[in-house]
Amino acid sequence: MTTLSDPHVVMIRPVTPTPPEGCAECLQLGTPWVHLRLCLTCGHVGCCDSSPLKHARQHAATIGHPIVESYEPGEDWRWCYVDENYV
Template sequence: MSQPCDHVAEAREVTPSANGCEDCLRTGDRWVHLRLCMTCGHVGCCDSSPNKHARAHFHEVGHPLVRSFEPGEDWWWCYADEVVFQVPGAPPAPSWVKGDPAAGR
């Protein structure tokens, strides 16, 4: 299978920075869904969230790969190439992840 984008090689084994959008938790804002940066572990909120912190993280530091950080989901997104894909053998997001904005507060 060919790579879905040129950035897959940048993915690392990461430790999530928070059990919710770290930026929203800091400011008291709410999010819709979570994304995990596969370069550094930053947890940000999705483009359907008011602050779009995952995309802002990409624009700020240039880390193009995120994966869904929602329980049971296993898809990835490349901001640079605007492509969604799955990584064979990658486990789904852990079941302890909470999509509830109140989680972790």
């Protein structure tokens, strides 16, 4: 479900999850995560805001890719970190 009123939806691209097995930074650091988020601009897989290090939000803030979708099995939603809203 995409809300066309969010101006950031133009940044959504076809992506390949990188890395597909989990949060890129947590895997490097050996730290745990709670849930995973997929950047819909570049495919970065990061951990959610409930995770200790919140790498998906950090990626959005530092790289400027605002929209993620859940990378959890059975979940189908997207979130914009800039507008703090579902898209």
